[in-house]
Structures are given as C-alpha cells and as structure tokens.
C-alpha cells in the first residue's frame with residue numbers, strides 16, 4: 001500500500017507595511033500568479049493559505065495580510081501573535097514607505113520575539129521612478145538581519161525567492 005500521508009509543517013507568515021505598497025498584490029502573485037490593477041482595500045486582516053515544497057518538505061503557509069490603517073491596528077496586532085515569519089514591504093518609489101519599515105518592525109517586536117523577517121522593496125518594475133536606493137535598503141537589511149529582495153507583484157520578480165529565503169531561515173534557526 002502506498003504511503004500517502006506526509007507530515008505537513010505549518011508556517012504562519014504576516015505581511016506588513018504601509019497602505020498601497022503592494023502587500024495584497026504580492027500575496028496574490030505568490031499564491032495565484034495574478035495582479036489586479038484595481039486597488040483592493042484590505043479591511044483589517046485577510047488570510048490566504050498556500051503550499052510550498054522546499055528541499056522535498058511540504059510546507060503549509062498561512063499568510064496574513066494586514067491593512068495599514070490605524071483603525072485596524074489592534075486587529076493586526078492580534079495576528080502577529082504566534083507568527084513564525086514576517087515580510088515587511090515598502091515601495092521603492094516611495095521614500096516614506098521605506099522610512100516606515102522601522103515602525104512596522106517595532107510593531108512586530110512588541111508582540112513577537114523569535115521571527116524570521118524578510119524585507120521586500122516592491123514595485124521594482126517602476127525603476128525609473130525609484131526613490132529608495134537598493135544598496136541603502138540592502139545595508140539596512142543586513143544590519144537588522146532581514147532577508148532582502150526587490151520584488152514586483154507585476155512581473156513576479158523576487159517574490160518566490162523572498163518567501164523561500166524567509167521560510168528557510170525560519171526552518172534553520174528555530
């Protein structure tokens with residue numbers, strides 16, 4: 001008889017960052033390979049599950065998408081609890097969204113201690129309008145021990161590798 005049962009590991013990932021940086025789009029692209037041009041307002045938190053296989057191991061991802069607004073702050077904070085990993089997102093054409101990364105980091109650390117964190121410099125397809133230098137973000141990521149990639153929810157660039165890195169870091173460390 002075939003042994004079909006395979007132990008599945010669950011990993012909870014929260015995605016944080018300012019409104020409009022592309023959190024929902026990144027998750028959509030990662031899970032379904034689509035991009036919606038229309039801005040879809042995330043109300044509070046949204047949940048999406050996905051499966052990924054890393055080095056032959058099947059992993060079930062529970063991805064929590066948060067809304068940037070202050071109104072939902074306490075709701076979002078609830079979902080940081082028990083998170084194994086986080087992805088902090090900024091928009092490379094918006095300096096302010098990068099400066100806010102530190103705020104999101106503090107938000108996380110208020111609730112979580114051990115976390116594997118990834119930094120996504122999203123909308124890298126809009127290189128012409130760039131206002132955050134890649135080197136600068138890379139340096140920040142190194143100092144804070146974040147995995148870092150520039151990503152595009154439009155082209156898909158950097159997304160798979162970012163998720164894979166963050167998950168591998170989690171599996172390796174904790």
Ligand code: GDP
Nearest residue numbers: 019020021022023024025036037123152153154
């Ligand atoms: P959220 O508020 O962080 O969840 O941001 P959304 O995912 O709703 O995206 C906000 C807007 O940016 C939408 O119009 C998206 O189509 C657009 N967007 C998201 N990611 C990208 C990207 O990588 N490149 C470009 N050009 N547009 C993007």
Ligand code: MG
Nearest residue numbers: 023024041042
């Ligand atoms: Mg959203």
